[in-house]
Amino acid sequence: NAGVMQNPRHLVRRRGQEARLRCSPVKGHSHVYWYRQLPEEGLKFMVYLQKENIIDESGMPKERFSAEFPKEGPSILRIQQVVRGDSAAYFCASSRGQIENTGELFFGEGSRLTVL
Amino acid sequence: AQSVSQHNHHVILSEAASLELGCNYSYGGTVNLFWYVQYPGQHLQLLLKYFSGDPLVKGIKGFEAEFIKSKFSFNLRKPSVQWSDTAEYFCAVNAAAGNKLTFGGGTRVLVKP
Numbered sequence: 001n002a003g004v005m006q007n008p009r010h011l012v013r014r015r016g017q018e019a020r021l022r023c024s025p026v027k028g029h030s031h032v033y034w035y036r037q038l039p040e041e042g043l044k045f046m047v048y049l050q051k052e053n054i055i056d057e058s059g060m061p062k063e064r065f066s067a068e069f070p071k072e073g074p075s076i077l078r079i080q081q082v083v084r085g086d087s088a089a090y091f092c093a094s095s096r097g098q099i100e101n102t103g104e105l106f107f108g109e110g111s112r113l114t115v116l
Numbered sequence: 117a118q119s120v121s122q123h124n125h126h127v128i129l130s131e132a133a134s135l136e137l138g139c140n141y142s143y144g145g146t147v148n149l150f151w152y153v154q155y156p157g158q159h160l161q162l163l164l165k166y167f168s169g170d171p172l173v174k175g176i177k178g179f180e181a182e183f184i185k186s187k188f189s190f191n192l193r194k195p196s197v198q199w200s201d202t203a204e205y206f207c208a209v210n211a212a213a214g215n216k217l218t219f220g221g222g223t224r225v226l227v228k229p
Contacts, residue, residue: 004159033216042122042206042221056215091160099148099210105217107152107160 003027004108005074006092012114019079019086021111025094032075033105034067037089046090049075082115089113118143120209122220130228131199137192137223139207149190150208150217151181160206166190177201199229 003026013019025032030051035043036059045059049069060067064082069075079086089112093105123138141147151163164175171183181192190207207220 035219040125042120043219045216045218048216059216093160098215099217104150104162104165109159 004092004094004106006090006108006111008111009109010112010114012116013082014116015083016081019082019113019115021077021079021090021092021113022074023077023092023094023108024074025092026096026106029094029096029106031095031097032069033093033095034075034077035091035093037091037110039088043091046077079113082113084115087113087115118147118209118211118214118218120207120218120220122205122207122223124223125221126224126226128226128228129197132196133227135192135194135197135201135225137205137207137225139190139192139220140188141190141207141209141218142188143209143211145211148210149181149183150210151175151179151190151192152206152208152219153203154206154222155203163192163205197225197227199227201225202227 005024007022032049034046037043047060047067048056064080066078089110091110093107095105120141149166152160153163154160163179164173166173166183173181179194183190204222204224206222208217210217
């Protein structure tokens, strides 16, 4: 199921610039998750949002990173003043309800950020 | 906090060989367990999941996994792999009543034709 749409698929930024990654969940899904995959590492949880609310941001770096999921439109992961260490693949996933009830996340194809 | 470890980072095998990928988690309470697969150039997709009941779970494409509670393990198996099984496999855990999946580091499987 490739219903989760992420864009851009590839993004190149210079140090100090801003990166904005967008995620449109599967139609009807109101739960969105962002994960980051660093080279040669697994997926690390960043943030879990429901419409207009951040439910769990325990995996978000304290500075420069923010996420939103407005009432209308896609979820946005924003990285300000990017550094080389931010280079990674950022994956968005959605679900109809909470994982314990629905049992599955649907993933997008990821946005690959390269910081020069 | 829950964590997941996958023992092998890379596995290379020939077609028709049997595959077993190890997964162990650390969490003392009730868990839901998942295996996801990412084929080259594609998004992650669910292979199988365990919530309760029979600890031997059947998934898509001939995969199965066994939950052994005493060993905190959820190993993935396939009796006879095909070239098309070349992919990266991720084990994941959700603590019951939790709101996120915690993933292992992934295992890259290369099946030689």
